[in-house]
Amino acid sequence: MAGFQWSGTLEPDAKLPTEAELRDQYDVSRETVRKSLALLMNEGLVVSARPQGHFVRRRRPMVFRPQAEFRKRPYSPEMDAFTTEYAAEGREPRQEIEVAIVEPPEEVAKRLRLEPGELVAARKRVRYLDGEPFNINDSYFPLALVRDSEIMRPEDIARGANQVLAELGYRQERALDELYVRMPIPEQVHRLGLGPGTPVGIHVVTGHTAKGKPVRVAATVLPGDRHVISYERQREFKARARRGRAPPQ
Template identity: 35%
Template sequence: MTTMGSRESESRWSVESAAGDLRTRICAGEFRRPDGSAGQLPPAGSLGKEYSLSRQAMNQVIAKLAREGLVETRPGSRGAFVRDWEPLVFLPQQEFEATQDGPDADLLTRLVEAVARKGETRMDAVTAEPADERIGAKLGLRPGEHVGVRRRTSIVDGVPALTDDSFVSLRLVDGTDWMTPGSVARGTNKVLAELGHELAFAVDELRPRDTTDEENVRLGLGSGGSVHAIELISTAFDSEDMPVQVTVLTLPGPRNTVVYKRRRLKTEDGG
């Protein structure tokens, strides 16, 4: 149900604050039809009156929400349409729970197919480059050492859902299939195992941040501004506790939910 009228709770609205309020209203289902299907926002002029903003400013608000994947505009239609987009539930623990077969051991494809959605991975680049300070520290590299990098974008139901970039010491993978442009038929984790560094466990770190300009391009968000995202930094170790691979995922908030499963370890007395 759509409610109109001025937004009296805020004395002075900006593009950012109006986008936040409208985002909350969309997520609460305010603009859905009586049958629950996705509805349409009022025209920018009408919304501008609610928020005491110009039509141009409201167009910026709508464009921001469109970049986040919450609404879409259609040629010839007044007002944006709410998108029926279910955030992808990303389960990092599944990396170690399933047999990793197929191109790049595509965890995303398995995840989305399990819930009857379509997933694919786009390979953006395979490069060798100097390790930045953060990646170098996590991999225990000396200053100036290079890393092999595989940059991927995961796409769900035709929408770029997250970026997925992996970093490994170049001296470990130089000249191997890990550096092959495009997909690796048996999976890159299998390549690491063949090199004597099977991934045994991982330490994950989560932090909120905004997307970068480069990520905006890869995620199809345009150049008009960043969106809130979750950064997941996963450092994978082999059985000798050597850090082998760092994977950095950027998950735009409206498109992803990260879920962890925890299990209590059994003690000797069975408790």
């Protein structure tokens, strides 16, 4: 749109001028206005609420912290990690959970080192914040390990599936994290209600026991317009200390 600049002066939830007002203001065609509005919607800046019009999208991203998975936290008996953390921020979290026994996707079977024909228990979750679907978290476990456990129930596990695995004798001592960024597949678009042009980040974690046995694969799908991925790192000086050299100040 000739001369149009997105200055950020409109507040979240503010209504944009009508198509007719935009045509008059910028002296452009109706087609140009519609293409410009579609571009703003594709970028996640504007939402359409017909017949009221177009509005500035209110954006309050979720901070996703993969390194926090194995930290001990004082979760309540009624709420799991996700619910506890975001309720404390004054938001309204909820989850939809489905559990099924399935043949594992090829990439899951490879990571879990399963034999042909082995089945997995799949816990599929869509996580919501303030009524909006924010991300997908699908976890896969070798069925032989979890068949009669709480992992098979389609409900929140307050202490977490990782703790259930530990109680079954499969405590995860090491995790391999993988991050991918791409456009979503149709299933993800449907489950998350994604608008056109919204990329996703995919965090895949494979949990291993101390003996190196893979016991869980979890894939979290993070829409790019709703998340900030935050990793925290700390330099280790143990090797230098053992050799008698002090770490730099």
